[in-house]
Amino acid sequence: MLESTSYPESWYTATRNLDINYPALEEEITTDVCIIGAGFSGLATALFLAEQGTNVVLIEAEKIGWGASGRNGGQIVFGYGQNTSELLSKTISIEAGERAWQLGLDCNTILKDVIHRYEIDCDLSWGYLRLAMTSRQERHLHTMMETWNKREMPGKTTFIENRVLPNYIGSSSYNAGVYSDFDGHLHPLNLALGEAKVLNDLGVRIFEDTMALNIEDATQSKKARITTPHGIVNADTLVLCGNAYLDKAEPRIRWGLIPGYSCMIATESLSDETAHRLIPQNTAVSDMRTVLDYYRLSRDKRMLWGGLGHWSGNDTPNPGPHLYARMLKIFPELEGAKIDYTWSGRIGISSNLNPQIGRLAPSTYYAQAYSGHGVASCHLSGKMISDAILVGSEDFEMFSKLLPIKVPPIKLVQQVARAWGMNSRRMMEWF
Numbered sequence: 001m002l003e004s005t006s007y008p009e010s011w012y013t014a015t016r017n018l019d020i021n022y023p024a025l026e027e028e029i030t031t032d033v034c035i036i037g038a039g040f041s042g043l044a045t046a047l048f049l050a051e052q053g054t055n056v057v058l059i060e061a062e063k064i065g066w067g068a069s070g071r072n073g074g075q076i077v078f079g080y081g082q083n084t085s086e087l088l089s090k091t092i093s094i095e096a097g098e099r100a101w102q103l104g105l106d107c108n109t110i111l112k113d114v115i116h117r118y119e120i121d122c123d124l125s126w127g128y129l130r131l132a133m134t135s136r137q138e139r140h141l142h143t144m145m146e147t148w149n150k151r152e153m154p155g156k157t158t159f160i161e162n163r164v165l166p167n168y169i170g171s172s173s174y175n176a177g178v179y180s181d182f183d184g185h186l187h188p189l190n191l192a193l194g195e196a197k198v199l200n201d202l203g204v205r206i207f208e209d210t211m212a213l214n215i216e217d218a219t220q221s222k223k224a225r226i227t228t229p230h231g232i233v234n235a236d237t238l239v240l241c242g243n244a245y246l247d248k249a250e251p252r253i254r255w256g257l258i259p260g261y262s263c264m265i266a267t268e269s270l271s272d273e274t275a276h277r278l279i280p281q282n283t284a285v286s287d288m289r290t291v292l293d294y295y296r297l298s299r300d301k302r303m304l305w306g307g308l309g310h311w312s313g314n315d316t317p318n319p320g321p322h323l324y325a326r327m328l329k330i331f332p333e334l335e336g337a338k339i340d341y342t343w344s345g346r347i348g349i350s351s352n353l354n355p356q357i358g359r360l361a362p363s364t365y366y367a368q369a370y371s372g373h374g375v376a377s378c379h380l381s382g383k384m385i386s387d388a389i390l391v392g393s394e395d396f397e398m399f400s401k402l403l404p405i406k407v408p409p410i411k412l413v414q415q416v417a418r419a420w421g422m423n424s425r426r427m428m429e430w431f
Contacts, residue, residue: 007063010343011266011298012070012189017121018197022064025207025231031057033389034226034233036212036249037241039069040374041367043195044382045239047114050202052390057233058204059226061211065192067245071345072375073264073294073306075284076111076184077128079104080377080399081354081370087402096398101151103395107376108182110383115186120194123299126155127283128183131174137288138176145178155182169285170278171330185284185296188375207231212242212249217361224363237389240366243348250366256356256404257369263319263344264306265327266298267337275301278331293326303327303334319344347372351404357381358400365389369404 007013033049035042038060046056060066080103089097115124132138145159160168160177168177200206210228217238218224224238240250243257270278275297279285286294295305305327308319320342328335350356350369355377357367365388367381387393 007066008071008343009341010071011302011304011341012187016189016193018193020197022206022208024209025059025228028232029057030234031055032235033237033239034224034235035239035241036226037243037246038064038196039067039241039243040192040378041381042241043192043199044379045241045385046199046204047195048383048386049389050199050204056204058199059207059210059212059228059233061245063208064196065189067243068345068347069192070189071343072188074185074188075294076108076186076376077373078108078183078376080107080380084354092398092401099398103380105154107380110379111376114379118198120191122191122194123187125282126181126184127281128180129168129177129283129285131169131177131285131287133174133287140288141176141178153182155180168281173330215250218363236363238364239385243368252360253366253368258349258351260347260349261344262306262347262372263308263323264304265320265323265339266341267303267334268340270301270303272301293330354402355381356404357384357396
């Protein structure tokens with residue numbers, strides 16, 4: 001087990017398999033592309049650019065994967081956003097909707113390819129279980145399966161009737177489920193750290209503890225200029241991947257992003273027998289509620305349990321008891337299991353629950369607001385942005401038209417918007 005060394009305490013931090021420290025920027029430098037934010041969007045964009053020989057500088061205010069990328073549930077879910085295909089079919093064309101569906105599948109394919117190509121050790125495991133708790137949710141699962149079958153969903157997919165559920169989940173709380181081996185789970189912080197090492201090996205200059213204080217776009221007569229506490233980066237192209245943490249340095253994208261929090265706990269290691277009884281197929285699991293439970297087993301047989309996403313934008317000082325109570329409702333036999341780790345993290349939420357990707361200026365790109373589902377989709381964003389910079393990307397241009405409802409960056413207004421969105425969706429779950 002490793003100590004924190006400025007990472008927030010979590011099971012991920014304690015079990016990270018790389019402990020590489022990158023320097024802070026302390027000089028003025030020049031590069032082709034400067035990327036702000038070393039989460040999955042920034043790492044993926046840097047990787048695809050570096051593979052094509054582009055000179056890249058990556059700056060991070062904290063540590064690699066310090067934000068949501070290194071604290072999330074580690075669940076790999078296909079799709080770029082929620083109902084993305086339907087939204088683009090209505091706003092652009094049926095063809096755009098079909099392209100969005102294919103790109104949603106590409107999220108997982110791109111991620112899998114990166115991990116295998118560079119042999120990144122991040123506990124990658126395939127298998128995902130979506131579970132229904134009400135008859136409405138069960139009908140939704142049936143509709144989901146119909147869509148998947150119609151569109152020839154890759155891999156193995158199975159609708160799980162109630163009588164068969166014990167083969168997949170050791171709980172009586174659910175009515176039915178859908179299993180897919182196209183989705184899965186991994187150790188997110190080890191993925192981020194592994195990708196950073198690949199970038200370093202490819203020649204990308206990485207600077208941690210380097211906050212962007214001021215950002216100036218490139219013009220025809222001058223490069224973009226990013227001022228940090230002890231240095232300056234001059235770049236032809238700028239990519240903003242700070243997500244929920246870039247609001248002070250770049251106010252132009254604050255209107256599209258609603259900050260929120262999600263929380264997790266990790267139990268003590270369970271016996272092999274108990275772990276197998278609770279999640280027999282070692283799948284990642286989530287239910288179909290708006291404020292959902294999501295959970296899975298770690299490699300050392302801990303229950304990693306997440307939820308309590310705060311659309312109010314406020315963190316919870318001690319989310320452990322609430323998450324523990326939720327866990328016991330699903331798995332009563334875990335009563336008495338010790339909680340070894342509790343942590344939370346800030347996430348970026350979009351009003352339409354779709355990532356936001358676009359340009360602020362001809363050579364200033366951004367990606368943000370994955371609404372808690374960014375492990376795979378961030379990698380698609382990175383691919384599209386890198387393509388847009390190097391050769392142009394129709395896919396990037398298409399997704400940049402998927403605009404959210406803008407919410408004023410005023411805390412009270414955002415809290416009201418989050419509360420309204422969450423509660424209205426929760427009410428719909430019961431009708």
